[in-house]
Amino acid sequence: MKIENIPQYEDLNLVTTEIRERCKDLILDDDTLREIQRRFLDNIKRGLGKDTHEEAIIKCFVTYVQNLPSGEESGKFLALDLGGTNFRVLLIELSQNHFEMKSKIFAIPQHIMLGSGERLFDHIADCLYKFMKEENIVDEVLPLGFTFSFPLIQKSLTTGILKRWTKGFNCSNVVGHDVVQLLLDAIDRRGDIKISVMAILNDSTGTLMSCAWLNHNCRIGLIVGTGSNACYVEKQKNAELFDGEDLGSGNVLINTEWGAFGDDGALNFVRTCYDEEIDKNSVNPGKQLHEKMISGMYMGELARLVLEKLTKEGLLFGGKGSDILFTRGSFYTKYVSEIESDRPGTYSNCIEILEELGLKHATEQDYIxxxxxxxxxxxxxxxxxxxxxxGLLNKMGEKKVTIGIDGSVYRYHPHFHNLMMEKIGHLTEPGIVYDLMLSEDGSGRGAALVAAVACRHPR
Incomplete structure (x- = not known):
């Protein structure tokens, strides 16, 4: 597949020799990437296996979503989307190739994020009631899809056991419990609305389903944002923990939870001193090491650590840094995107950012x-x-696959799409045709679509 306008590194002849030498560890050649891919696929196989799943680092949770949208789904559906400090309620109407959505965002105050599970789900039920009342659907019983973007062990399409909290949440009496049942209990306590929960899912599954509704070749859902994860279509016979009735497709979506790749040391051979520093100062040392090398939560800080080290070695800014540059978290991931958005040979964004960081003395060589x-x-x-x-494309072995992607890094970095298109081509088996598709509102639309497909295939 020919990809045009692949951005190259800054003209290497302009970059100082010392800087090039000190950044070598951050540049991975194709042989190294193939070894990473081999280790990744070995982890995927272990996550899928009944005898190896418990010790597997990449868990490959079965989602019990077996069928993709046909494009003929129709009706009214509710969706809930909980993945951070904001919570959304959505009303979605589908007809053939038509999509209409109304939604409202509700805040989740910190005292609820850190309080009891009962209080959290009472708050969610209260937001749901307010939305349904505004939309005049209180008296209707609508199918609902619940996007819950925290690690879940699924026992069925409508049963999700929380494995652990992330993203600043720490509600009591939720870990180890079925979050669908906790939601239904909260709705029962109210007694003024009724819903039919058809599915629980995470944001990568929602992304896959949302894109598959528009593009029937979509087989992978990918998040590259604050965090990173992927799900993909696997054959049921390979998913040894699948314990459900085959609804006819012979497939099931697998939530890889790939952010944990490397937690067993598999990525140590490419991790740098900067990665070790990121991990040491994180809220979960030793965990999510793959995610910490790629996601938006860490990319800016990785760049800052390199800048700090090379400044202190006298290779940047004349050896004179600033208090801001030397402050953890001061170099935002958006700065990386903005600096790389400057046209070759121009440095207006870079100059502005360095001035914000107290580095007005930077030279053109520093910008480069x-x-x-x-x-x-x-x-x-x-x-x-x-x-x-x-690796997933090679494992699936399908000749034509679309990868649905969401997340701020992919969406806003000026070259991420083209870089991925080029590199995937280097690492896939000959004959596989692929494309990358930006997801529009995967977590909302996707939740409704999972509910719609579940209505199409009632159990």
Missing amino acids: NVRFICECVSRRAAHLVSAAVA
Whole structure:
């Protein structure tokens, strides 16, 4: 597949020799990426296996979503989307190739995020009631899809046991419990609305379903944003933990939870001192190591750590940094995207950002070097994602696959799409045709579509 306008690194002849030498560890060649892919696929196999799942790092949770949208789904559906400090309620109307959505965002105050599980689900039920009343659907019993973007062990399409909280949540009496039942209990306590929960899912599943409704070749759903994860279509016979009735497709969506790749040391051979520093200062040391090398939560800080180290070694800014540059978290991931958005040979965004960081004394050589460092960090992220995606494509063995993607890094970085398109081509078997598709509102539309498909295939 020919990809045009692949961005190259800053002209290497302009980057100082010392900077190029010090950034070598951030540049992964294709042989290294193939070894990463091999280790990733070995982890996927272990996650799918009944005898190896318990010890597997990449858990490959069965979602029990067996069928993709046909494009003929119709009706009214509710969706709930909980994945962070904001919570959305959505009303979605589907007809053939038509989609209409109304939604409302509700805040989740910190005292609820850190309070009891009962209080959290009472708050969710209260938001649901307010929305249904505004839309005059209180008296209707509508199918509902629930996007719950935290690690879940699914026992069925409508049973999801919370494995652990992330993203600042720590509600009591939820871990180890079925979140669908907790939602239904909260609705029962109210007694003024009725719903029919058809499915629980995470955001990568929602992304796949949302894109598959528009593009029937979609077989992978990918998140590259604050965090990173992927789901894909697997044959039921390979998913040894699948324990349900085959609804006819012979397939089931697998939620890989690939952010944990490397937690067993599999990525140690490519991790740098910067990665170790990121991990050491995180809220979950030793966990989610793959995610920490690629996602938006960490990319800016990775770049800052490189800049700090090379400044203290006298290779940037004349050896004179700033208090802001040396402050953890001060170099945002959006800075990486903005610096790389400057046209070749121009540095207006870079100059503005460095001035914000108290580095007005930076020279043009510093601008060149800073952009190269950002490029090394973001390209490594794109190439690590590409190695894993190519691994899934090779494993699936289908000749034509669309990958649905959502997330701020993919959406806003100026070159991430093209970098992935190019690198996936280097790492897939000959004859596989692929494309990347930006998801529009995967977590909302996807939840409704899972509910719609479940209505099409009632159990």
